[in-house]
Amino acid sequence: MTPAASIRDVAAVAGVSVGTVSNVLNRPEVVSAGTRSKVLAAIEELGFVRNESARQLRAGASRTIGVVVLDVANPFFTDVARGAEDTANAAGLAVILCNSDDQAAKEDSYLDLLEQQRVQGILITPVDAGSARLESVRGRGTPIVLLDQHARSTAQCSVAVDDLLGGELAMQHLLERGHERAAFVGGPLSLRQVSDRLDGARAAIAASGRQADRLHVIETAALNVASGRQAGEQIAGRAPRSRPTAVFCANDLLALGVLQEMTRRGIRVPRDVAIVGYDDIEFAAAAAVPLSSVRQPRHQLGRTAAEMVIEEASDNGTHEHRQVVFEPELVIRESSDAARVRRTARKA
Amino acid sequence: MTPAASIRDVAAVAGVSVGTVSNVLNRPEVVSAGTRSKVLAAIEELGFVRNESARQLRAGASRTIGVVVLDVANPFFTDVARGAEDTANAAGLAVILCNSDDQAAKEDSYLDLLEQQRVQGILITPVDAGSARLESVRGRGTPIVLLDQHARSTAQCSVAVDDLLGGELAMQHLLERGHERAAFVGGPLSLRQVSDRLDGARAAIAASGRQADRLHVIETAALNVASGRQAGEQIAGRAPRSRPTAVFCANDLLALGVLQEMTRRGIRVPRDVAIVGYDDIEFAAAAAVPLSSVRQPRHQLGRTAAEMVIEEASDNGTHEHRQVVFEPELVIRESSDAARVRRTARKA
DNA sequence: CCGGGTGTTTGACACGTTTCAAGGGACCTG
DNA sequence: CAGGTCCCTTGAAACGTGTCAAACACCCGG
Numbered sequence: 001m002t003p004a005a006s007i008r009d010v011a012a013v014a015g016v017s018v019g020t021v022s023n024v025l026n027r028p029e030v031v032s033a034g035t036r037s038k039v040l041a042a043i044e045e046l047g048f049v050r051n052e053s054a055r056q057l058r059a060g061a062s063r064t065i066g067v068v069v070l071d072v073a074n075p076f077f078t079d080v081a082r083g084a085e086d087t088a089n090a091a092g093l094a095v096i097l098c099n100s101d102d103q104a105a106k107e108d109s110y111l112d113l114l115e116q117q118r119v120q121g122i123l124i125t126p127v128d129a130g131s132a133r134l135e136s137v138r139g140r141g142t143p144i145v146l147l148d149q150h151a152r153s154t155a156q157c158s159v160a161v162d163d164l165l166g167g168e169l170a171m172q173h174l175l176e177r178g179h180e181r182a183a184f185v186g187g188p189l190s191l192r193q194v195s196d197r198l199d200g201a202r203a204a205i206a207a208s209g210r211q212a213d214r215l216h217v218i219e220t221a222a223l224n225v226a227s228g229r230q231a232g233e234q235i236a237g238r239a240p241r242s243r244p245t246a247v248f249c250a251n252d253l254l255a256l257g258v259l260q261e262m263t264r265r266g267i268r269v270p271r272d273v274a275i276v277g278y279d280d281i282e283f284a285a286a287a288a289v290p291l292s293s294v295r296q297p298r299h300q301l302g303r304t305a306a307e308m309v310i311e312e313a314s315d316n317g318t319h320e321h322r323q324v325v326f327e328p329e330l331v332i333r334e335s336s337d338a339a340r341v342r343r344t345a346r347k348a
Numbered sequence: 349m350t351p352a353a354s355i356r357d358v359a360a361v362a363g364v365s366v367g368t369v370s371n372v373l374n375r376p377e378v379v380s381a382g383t384r385s386k387v388l389a390a391i392e393e394l395g396f397v398r399n400e401s402a403r404q405l406r407a408g409a410s411r412t413i414g415v416v417v418l419d420v421a422n423p424f425f426t427d428v429a430r431g432a433e434d435t436a437n438a439a440g441l442a443v444i445l446c447n448s449d450d451q452a453a454k455e456d457s458y459l460d461l462l463e464q465q466r467v468q469g470i471l472i473t474p475v476d477a478g479s480a481r482l483e484s485v486r487g488r489g490t491p492i493v494l495l496d497q498h499a500r501s502t503a504q505c506s507v508a509v510d511d512l513l514g515g516e517l518a519m520q521h522l523l524e525r526g527h528e529r530a531a532f533v534g535g536p537l538s539l540r541q542v543s544d545r546l547d548g549a550r551a552a553i554a555a556s557g558r559q560a561d562r563l564h565v566i567e568t569a570a571l572n573v574a575s576g577r578q579a580g581e582q583i584a585g586r587a588p589r590s591r592p593t594a595v596f597c598a599n600d601l602l603a604l605g606v607l608q609e610m611t612r613r614g615i616r617v618p619r620d621v622a623i624v625g626y627d628d629i630e631f632a633a634a635a636a637v638p639l640s641s642v643r644q645p646r647h648q649l650g651r652t653a654a655e656m657v658i659e660e661a662s663d664n665g666t667h668e669h670r671q672v673v674f675e676p677e678l679v680i681r682e683s684s685d686a687a688r689v690r691r692t693a694r695k696a
Numbered sequence: 697c698c699g700g701g702t703g704t705t706t707g708a709c710a711c712g713t714t715t716c717a718a719g720g721g722a723c724c725t726g
Numbered sequence: 727c728a729g730g731t732c733c734c735t736t737g738a739a740a741c742g743t744g745t746c747a748a749a750c751a752c753c754c755g756g
Contacts, residue, residue: 002489003408004466004488004489006741006742006743007742007743007744008742008743016705016706017705017706017707018706018707018742018743018744019705019706019707019708019744019745019746020704020705020706022743022744022745023704023705023744025743025744026744026745030703030704030705031704031705032703032704032705035704035705047484047487047488049460049463049464049488050464050742050743051405051464051466051741051742051743052401052461052464052465052466053400053401053402053404053405053410053465053466053741053742053743054401054405054711054741054742054743054744055742055743055744056401056711056743057399057401057402057405057710057711057712057713057741057742057743058710058711058742058743058744058745059711059743059744060351060711062401072426072429072430072445073423073426073427073430073630075421075423078420078421078426079421081420082420082421082447085447094444094461096442096444097445099430099433112397113400113442115397116397116398116399116400117400117401118352118399118400118401136395139395140352140395140397141350141352225630225634256631256634259634260633260634282421282573283604283631283634283635285608286573286604286607286608286631286635286636287631287634287635287636288634288635288636288637288638289636290636354711354712354713355712355713355714356712364735364736365735365736365737366712366713366714366736366737367714367715367716367735367736367737367738368734368735368736370713370714370715371714371734371735373713373714374714374715378733378734378735379734379735380733380734380735383734383735398712398713399711399712399713401711401712401713402711402712402713402714402741403712403713403714404713404741405711405712405713405740405741405742405743406712406713406714406715406740406741407713407714407741408741
């Protein structure tokens with residue numbers, strides 16, 4: 001394979017200087033029509049493709065932003081990523097999507113990668129928000145926006161949804177339905193989102209005058225369907241009279257796992273156990289028992305975060321860090337609403 | 349913000365030449381222990397981060413591969429992408445994941461991007477496999493492996509699953525269950541996967557001695573849940589006696605959409621209408637009525653494709669194009685199996 | 697014929713790396 | 727002490743692009 005044609009080869013074929021070729025590419029209006037078409041013809045003939053590395057090297061910065069999420073297999077994150085992608089593309093930037101898989105080591109290696117690529121900025125849902133690693137990246141000049149996680153300090157941007165409120169809404173709903181024995185399924189608790197949702201649930205219990213520590217917490221290793229099934233086993237394994245009658249899961253994948261396990265064991269949802277999930281992914285509504293869930297503005301989360309990181313990257317010195325917080329919304333479906341089940345059944 | 353430290357700054361601080369710093373970075377064994385630690389200290393002090401653009405420029409090629417899929421929101425593709433990522437990471441390569449969204453224009457612009465980045469190779473599920481665009485990219489020297497689509501010619505690599513067989517398995521199953529009026533839901537038919545699955549279904553019908561053209565084809569605009577719902581409306585809208593009793597969908601998202609619409613209209617699955625999907629995504633088993641589906645080795649598809657593209661990229665001149673074809677497997681669940689439904693119900 | 701536009705093109709340099717031939721010590725051998 | 731060997735370090739060149747001051751060509755008015 002012959003090495004790719006460079007701007008110099010184009011110049012030679014077109015019989016002009018390299019500067020002129022560069023001008024045709026970047027400021028076509030300054031070059032005369034005749035020369036321009038000669039150059040374009042040469043480009044066509046040679047199949048010339050710009051070398052992005054060289055452009056970046058020269059420009060000092062790339063035209064990409066990095067997005068680091070906890071789990072690309074989780075539809076919540078792909079929706080967020082698409083939101084970010086839309087905004088980035090509109091600004092002429094490409095997105096490098098990275099999957100940390102809940103592992104600090106993978107997160108670190110992707111941060112290395114992104115920094116080495118000199119990305120304009122990074123959107124990240126960190127494994128550990130307090131990590132010094134993130135601070136040092138910011139310190140070296142790469143803007144970072146926390147995604148789906150409220151920044152503790154006002155010294156950085158973040159875009160989040162109020163997880164405390166979300167947890168509260170979910171638990172409040174279950175309490176109103178008369179559930180006295182509830183469980184929380186989620187983990188690892190070191191994830192801010194998880195602990196906030198748990199705290200919200202506890203707050204709702206406390207607000208109702210009950211003892212918040214009566215909430216049974218099942219910590220999972222990850223936020224996926226398999227972990228949900230394991231948690232489901234634990235729940236199903238208990239004697240019916242000590243078994244929780246309601247389960248609030250830290251995300252929908254867990255909830256689907258729990259639901260599957262209940263169904264497999266012949267435990268009826270919502271009659272024996274009510275379930276509420278979190279995120280309201282597209283598949284929640286299509287589940288065996290349509291899943292009640294706390295909805296987050298996924299797409300907008302991504303869009304807003306991308307806007308903020310782009311703004312910070314093109315900073316003229318006046319950038320002010322903001323912490324945006326959206327409000328979640330509870331969507332009630334059959335999995336937590338026995339009345340709705342009867343209604344649907346009658347209709348059929 | 350001060351400009352990022354370069355290898356030259358490190359050299360100055362450490363009191364050595366740039367060549368030595370480069371050696372510490374790339375062949376630490378050739379530099380003496382003393383110098384090495386001086387350099388490492390300087391790197392630490394300055395917070396030096398390698399500039400990937402410069403490395404690439406010098407090396408002439410990047411250390412990334414591109415993966416272009418039709419829809420990142422489809423769990424099938426994220427699983428394939430993760431397979432590719434695993435293999436690529438193990439080989440020290442990063443993955444740029446791109447989403448063509450079924451649109452030739454987006455596909456083209458991502459191909460431009462990837463080519464400009466000088467990626468080592470591209471895995472792609474093309475919108476239009478015959479497109480000259482792909483040929484020209486290959487012609488310029490970027491290896492391309494067709495993903496989830498069998499190459500027509502032997503002049504390029506591909507990794508696919510036998511979609512004809514998959515379609516056959518699905519339809520054969522429905523015929524065995526006694527369904528005489530069947531529909532196929534999928535589209536656009538210009539996608540090879542879709543048309544192959546349809547052809548397979550027709551082949552099964554013909555093989556059973558029936559008229560293949562009795563299969564009612566509903567072409568959808570896309571392969572997502574929303575299109576599935578629309579198709580579901582069409583099906584539900586027909587009078588019960590002319591309505592198909594079985595629906596084979598070109599993927600699981602469509603099947604979930606059809607299922608949702610049936611449920612909403614009070615049409616029972618599988619009693620009134622049986623449904624079979626395709627891909628066996630994780631959510632198929634968790635659906636309102638667990639979905640029968642044709643399973644594909646998603647993860648392995650991605651892994652194998654990545655292996656092949658890496659092999660071709662590091663070609664010593666002896667690369668032989670291969671067309672790998674995996675076999676799909678039918679997974680039967682309640683959505684197409686009334687007997688199973690009764691069994692489950694009795695158990696509960 | 698000159699001075700001064702205007703519009704277009706040129707050519708050298710810089711960006712941060714890696715590579716490689718060549719240089720410089722230190723040490724050993726004859 | 728000359729010559730050789732080994733180990734380490736150096737410095738320049740090259741990768742492909744964008745930028746910018748300078749050069750050039752042309753035309754107009756005087």
